[in-house]
Amino acid sequence: MSWQLHAQLANDTRIAGDLPLSRVLVMNDRHYPWVILVPRVADIREIYELGAMEQQQLLQESSRLSMFLMERFQGDKMNVAALGNMVPQLHVHHIVRFKNDLAWPQPVWGKAPAEAYPESELSDFCxxxxxxxxxxxxxxxSI
Structure with missing residues (x-):
């Protein structure tokens, strides 16, 4: 079976491009700098289901993304999470948090409705x- 991006992720995000393993998505919510990595591996729900080399590649990509986001946005904390309660496809959230953001210090989910980026800002972020x-x-x- 070929890999396909889950419809909910496709609906909520903009594709920025691909790393060796993962599709890089920007969450279309300007409240937080929020990027999602989705390993392009079919039928995977959990990190442990990836092969050992894929797990290492995901960790490297996640670390590289986290470092880039923290340097770019100068956040107070980097939240990294692979929840999958609503979208079963393995995806890893990377959210730059600030002590003055809408949800601090709580999780971002459910605190405020998403506010879409203006098109120019979303394109610039990507x-x-x-x-x-x-x-x-x-x-x-699909690949």
Whole structure:
């Protein structure tokens, strides 16, 4: 079976590009700098279901993304989570948190309705990620 991005993730995000393992998505919520990594591996729900090399690759990609986001936004905390309660496809949230953000110090989920980025800001954020992380253009949604 080929990999496909879950419809809910496709609906809530913009594709910034691809790392060797993961699709890089920007959550369309301007309240928080929020990026999601989705390993392009079919039928995976949990990190332990990835092969050992894929697990290491995901950790490297997550660390690289976290470092980039913290340097770019100068946040107070980086939240990294793979919950999957609503979307079963393995995906890892990376959310830069600030002591003065809407939800601090609580989790961001359910605190305020998402506020979409203006198109120019969303495109700029995706471009910054693509350049800063040296992303490849996204291959079609299935591979």
């Amino acid at each position: 471009s910054q990620l693509a350049t800063g992380l040296k992303l490849q253009p996204a291959i079609s949604s």
